Amino acid sequence: MKRALITGVTGQDGSYLAEFLLEKGYEVYGLRRRTSTPNFENVEHIKNKIKWLSGDLNDLASLLEAVRLSDPDEVYNLAAQSFVAASWPQPIATAQMTALAVTNMLEAVRIIKPSARFYQASSSEMFGKVMETPQKETTPFYPRSPYGVAKVYGHWITTNYRESYNMFACSGILFNHESPRRGLEFVTRKVTDAAARIKLGLQNELRMGNLDALRDWGFAGDYVKAMWLMLQQNEPDDYVISTGEMHTVTELLEVAFGHVGLDYRDYIVIDPEFVRPAEVDLLLGDCSKAKERLGWKLEVSFKQLIEMMVDSDLEKARQQLSIAAIPQ
Ligand code: NDP
Ligand code: GDR
Numbered sequence: 001m002k003r004a005l006i007t008g009v010t011g012q013d014g015s016y017l018a019e020f021l022l023e024k025g026y027e028v029y030g031l032r033r034r035t036s037t038p039n040f041e042n043v044e045h046i047k048n049k050i051k052w053l054s055g056d057l058n059d060l061a062s063l064l065e066a067v068r069l070s071d072p073d074e075v076y077n078l079a080a081q082s083f084v085a086a087s088w089p090q091p092i093a094t095a096q097m098t099a100l101a102v103t104n105m106l107e108a109v110r111i112i113k114p115s116a117r118f119y120q121a122s123s124s125e126m127f128g129k130v131m132e133t134p135q136k137e138t139t140p141f142y143p144r145s146p147y148g149v150a151k152v153y154g155h156w157i158t159t160n161y162r163e164s165y166n167m168f169a170c171s172g173i174l175f176n177h178e179s180p181r182r183g184l185e186f187v188t189r190k191v192t193d194a195a196a197r198i199k200l201g202l203q204n205e206l207r208m209g210n211l212d213a214l215r216d217w218g219f220a221g222d223y224v225k226a227m228w229l230m231l232q233q234n235e236p237d238d239y240v241i242s243t244g245e246m247h248t249v250t251e252l253l254e255v256a257f258g259h260v261g262l263d264y265r266d267y268i269v270i271d272p273e274f275v276r277p278a279e280v281d282l283l284l285g286d287c288s289k290a291k292e293r294l295g296w297k298l299e300v301s302f303k304q305l306i307e308m309m310v311d312s313d314l315e316k317a318r319q320q321l322s323i324a325a326i327p328q
Contacts, residue, residue, distance in 0.1 A: 001025060001026065001027050002024075002025070002026050002027070002073045002074065003026065003027045003028075003029065003070055003071060003072045003073050003074075004021050004026045004027070004028050004029065004072055004073065004074045004075070004076060005029045005030075005031065005053075005066060005067065005070040005072040005074070005075045005076070005116075006018055006021075006028065006029070006030050006031065006075075006076045006078060007031045007055075007057065007075075007076070007077050007078055007079035007105065008031075008077075008078030008079030008080065008121075009028075009030030009031065009032065009043060009050065009078070010030070010032060010039055010040065010042055010043055011042065011078060011079070011082070011183075012042065012178075012179055012181045012182050012183065012220050013078050013121070013177075013220055013223070013224055013227075014030070014042070014043075014076075014078050014079075015042035015043045015046075015181055016179070016181070016220050016221050016223075016224045017076060017078070017224040017227060017228070018030060018043060018046055018050055019046055020221075020224050020225060020228065021228070022046060022049050022050075024228075026074075027051065028049065028050050028051065029050070029051045029052075029053055029066070029069070029070035029072065030043070030050040030051070030052055030053065031053050031054075031055045031063075031066050031079065032052055032053070032054060032055070033054075033055065033056045033057075034054065034056075041181075042181045051070070053065075053066045053069060053070065057079050057080075057096075057097055057101035057104060057105065058096050058097065058100070058101055058104065059104075060104045060107065060108065063104050063105055063107075063108035064108045064111060064112055066108070067108045067109055067111075067112040067113050067116070068112050071113060072113060072116045073116060073117065074116060074117045074118075074119070074228075074231050075105070075109055075116050075117070075118045075119065076119045076121075076227060077102060077105045077118065077119060077120050077121060078121045079097070079101070080097055080098040080101070080121065080150075080151075080154075081093060081094045081097040081098050081147070081150075082098075082147075082183075083147075083183070083185055083186070084125060084145050084147045084148070084276070085185070085274075085276060086147075087145050087146035087147035087148075087150070088145065088146060088276070088277055091146040094146050094147055094150050095146065095149075095150050095153075097150075098147060098150035098151060098154060099149075099150035099151075099153035099154055100153075101154075102120060102153070102154035102157050102158065103157050105118075106118065106157060106158065106161045106167075106169070109167070110161065110165055110167065114165065114167060115168075116168075117168040117169075117170075117231040117236070118158070118161075118167060118168065118169040118170070119170055119171075119172065119227050119230060119231055120154055120155065120158040120169065120170070120171040120172070121154075121171075121172065121174065121227075122151055122154065122155040122158075122171040122172060122173045122174070122238070123147075123148070123151045123173065123174060124173060124174065124175040124176070124216070124240075124242070124283045124285060125143060125144075125145065125147060125148040125151055125280060125283075126141040126143055126148055126151050126152045126155060126173065127139055127141060127142065127143075127280075127283065128141065128142045128143040128144035128145075128148050128280050129142040129144055129280070130281060130282050133282065133284055134242075134244065134284040134285055134286035135240065135283065135284065135285055135286065136240055136285070136286040136288075136289070137173065137238055137239065137240055137289060141155075144278040144279065144280050145276070145278060145280075148280075154171075155171050155173075155238075158170075158171050159171070159238070162236055167236075168231070168236045169236055170230040170231060170236045170237060170238060170239070171238045172223075172226060172227055172230055172238070172239055172241055173238060173239065173240045173241070173285075174223055174226075174241045174242075175215075175216040175217075175218065175240070175241065175242035175243070175283055175285040176188075176215045176216060176217045176218070176283070177217070177218045177219060177220040177222070177223040177241075178217055178218075178219065178220060178305060178309065179219060179220040179221060179305075179308075179309070180308065180309050180312035180313070181220070182220070182309070187208075187215075187249060187252065188217060188252060188305075188306065188309060189309065189313075190206075190208075191206070191208075191249075191252055191253055191256045191257075192256050192306060192309035192310045192312075192313045193313045193316075193317075194206040194256075194267070195256040195257045195259065195260050195262065195264075195310050195313070196260065196310055196313035196314040196316070196317045197313070197317050198257075198260075198262065198267055199260040199261075199262060199314065199317075200314070200317045200318065200321060202317055202320065202321070204267070205267050205268075205269050206264075206267050206268055206269070207269045207270075207271035207273070207274060208249070208253075208268055208269070208270060208271065208274055209270070209271070209272075209273075209274030209275040209276065210249065210274075210275055210276070210279055211248065211249045211250045211253070211268075211270070212248055212249070212250070212281075213248065213249050213279060213280070213281060213282075214246045214247065214248055214281065214282040214283065214284070215246060215247065215249075215283050216242045216243050216244070216245060216246045216283050216284050216285050217243065217247065217252075217302055217305065218241075218242065218243045218298060218300070218302075218305070219298075219299070219300035219304075219305045219308075221299075221300070222297075222298050222299050222300055223241055225296065226239065226241045226290055226294060226296045229290075229294040229295070229296055230294065233293070233294070237293075239287070239289055239290040239293075239294065240285045240286060240287045240289065240290060241285070241287055241290055241296065242284070242285020242286070242287045243285070243287075243298055243302065244284070244285060244286060244287060245284075245302060246282065246283065246284045247302055252306060253268065255302070255303055255306045255307070256306050256309075256310050259306070259307050259310045259311075260310060260314070
């Protein structure tokens with residue numbers, strides 16, 4: 001039985017990856033930091049199947065102990081401060097969690113189990129300002145946020161450990177991927193949640209930022225399979241994972257509100273609070289290398305993804321309504 005250690009297992013990707021690896025028969029160890037209130041929502045259904053380890057990305061001692069206790073064949077480093085907008089008000093915390101923490105994790109693996117295969121969650125945000133379209137593994141980086149800058153560090157330190165210590169270390173340069181488990185602050189989930197709540201009379205407007213931004217949005221469940229495939233190859237390498245299709249935020253609004261029979265224009269308020277100091281105007285990925293070498297393929301389209309998210313948010317909003325209707 002193979003053993004995998006996942007950091008960020010309570011997040012969107014960590015939960016799908018844990019499910020996928022458990023189904024493959026892996027023993028799955030999940031690193032979890034202490035939080036003041038429990039946040040098991042994404043992993044509630046597999047909570048008892050995961051072997052929990054307590055640790056924080058910025059606490060090297062806890063990472064060394066996590067690697068020692070799990071003795072992993074594969075390490076998936078997904079934990080990070082992952083919300084781009086939060087990286088301006090919290091640039092130093094972002095650098096610690098999204099950049100320096102990657103070195104902590106690589107050091108823990110190098111010292112305790114250097115033969116373990118290592119996956120780093122790199123991001124299309126590293127491309128930032130448009131230098132080439134579509135973006136592929138060789139496209140130069142020009143990050144546009146403290147988050148993007150931190151991810152570039154994480155990406156290059158992973159390459160450096162591969163070249164310095166001959167470690168099997170890969171970076172997946174993943175474009176935006178979403179699901180019903182996406183955090184509520186990210187634009188897709190913010191929109192699908194609002195469409196559902198407005199439909200059911202729980203909300204009456206939606207405050208948004210830049211509606212012209214273009215993103216290449218895929219389904220998280222498809223993307224975690226690519227992470228695993230990267231670690232099953234003969235040689236470590238970096239791969240772009242994307243759909244090769246892009247849509248504006250306006251198109252996202254049209255699909256989500258259209259699915260519940262509403263016109264988004266009746267509810268949108270543009271609020272400068274959600275406009276970023278520097279924007280990534282366009283992200284479009286070319287994942288031909290992953291398709292050819294990993295045999296990776298997409299299963300869920302943009303429209304299916306957004307409708308799946310709206311349906312899930314409708315269900316959650318209905319539950320909230322039925323709880324509110326119970327006499328106290
Ligand atoms: P989430 O924000 O959903 O999950 C982040 C995870 O990291 C959570 O489990 C969080 O724990 C954990 N975490 C944060 N800080 C620490 C810390 N100091 N110590 C331990 N754990 C910590 O992100 P996603 O699942 O969407 O993304 C996974 C990774 O992939 C991230 O690195 C992200 O930057 C990257 N990425 C994501 C893309 C996407 O579109 N989703 C695209 C490209 C890259 P807690 O629950 O306690 O907050
Ligand atoms: P992103 O995702 O920054 O691409 O990072 P997000 O969903 O936050 O923003 C996408 C685009 O939508 C625009 N936008 C808004 N965004 C938010 N959150 N809220 C709004 O109200 C709003 N209005 C417009 C943004 O300006 C932006 O252009 C995600 C994260 O998962 C990263 O961790 C990951 O690395 C990248 O995707 C690839």
